[in-house]
Amino acid sequence: MKNISYIIIGMIFGLGISISGMINPAKVLNFFDIAGFWDPSLMFVMGGALITTMIGYRIVFGRHHPIFATKFSIPTRNEIDTQLIGGAAVFGIGWGIAGFCPGASIPAIGSFKSEVLIFTVAMTAGILVARAFKNGVLSKAKA
Amino acid sequence: METAFTPYVSLFGGVLIGIAAVLMMLMHGRIFGATGILAGAIFERGQEQVWRILVIVGMITAPAIYLLIAGRMPTIDVPITTPAIIIGGFLVGVGVTFGAGCTSGHGVCGIARFSPRSIVATITFMIAAIVTVYIIRHIIGAA
Numbered sequence: 001m002k003n004i005s006y007i008i009i010g011m012i013f014g015l016g017i018s019i020s021g022m023i024n025p026a027k028v029l030n031f032f033d034i035a036g037f038w039d040p041s042l043m044f045v046m047g048g049a050l051i052t053t054m055i056g057y058r059i060v061f062g063r064h065h066p067i068f069a070t071k072f073s074i075p076t077r078n079e080i081d082t083q084l085i086g087g088a089a090v091f092g093i094g095w096g097i098a099g100f101c102p103g104a105s106i107p108a109i110g111s112f113k114s115e116v117l118i119f120t121v122a123m124t125a126g127i128l129v130a131r132a133f134k135n136g137v138l139s140k141a142k143a
Numbered sequence: 144m145e146t147a148f149t150p151y152v153s154l155f156g157g158v159l160i161g162i163a164a165v166l167m168m169l170m171h172g173r174i175f176g177a178t179g180i181l182a183g184a185i186f187e188r189g190q191e192q193v194w195r196i197l198v199i200v201g202m203i204t205a206p207a208i209y210l211l212i213a214g215r216m217p218t219i220d221v222p223i224t225t226p227a228i229i230i231g232g233f234l235v236g237v238g239v240t241f242g243a244g245c246t247s248g249h250g251v252c253g254i255a256r257f258s259p260r261s262i263v264a265t266i267t268f269m270i271a272a273i274v275t276v277y278i279i280r281h282i283i284g285a286a
Binding site for chain 1: 147181200209216222250265
């Protein structure tokens, strides 16, 4: 049951991405193109997702623990540093070039379109290189 | 390339994304962040790896489920060149690794729990994407 719930949660997320239009780079890029073919649809995606999550989290956090786990695992980091802002900026540049974010590209793999597969391989390469750099150069610099 | 403004389906898709995020917290006490799920599916081992792979499997089935419901695949137009897809994908991978999250982790789950880190990251990547699209389409004049 626990394992099936992960698959179903992934499906619901992916369906949301597919239905909302987040899965379509042409639409995402037009959302960013406020001086051109501006398509404000993604404001409704973010709005719908955020309001649902805010209300849902309030209810869920009233519980002592999640259904299948003994505790809530919430990120605890709170530092706003160069890595956070620089990383977010680089992500935004890539998103503005290609129109896919990670959460949209993964469901898009299910379309088997070659552009999606190329994007996903390039994104995974970026993750591998950045992690190697973080674990190598940066952790040595700290030590 | 123009895209149609779709407020209702986009809002509905956004609500589904929110429901997936809330179910992940309710059942497993975890954030739904596509970056962490993808990276963890590669680098974690044991159950920490398994649950993330299951979520990805669910996500990838979404276009097929969409096909069953809607009678056609979701529209995925990638209006850029292959080198641009590769550069964009690589930058997305590097950015989300240093920024520790993307649209789902920071933009939805992080903001929904009022995390200052996530609010700063989301504003940063949104502005970076808008500026990038402006430069590509209106200053360089491509696409």
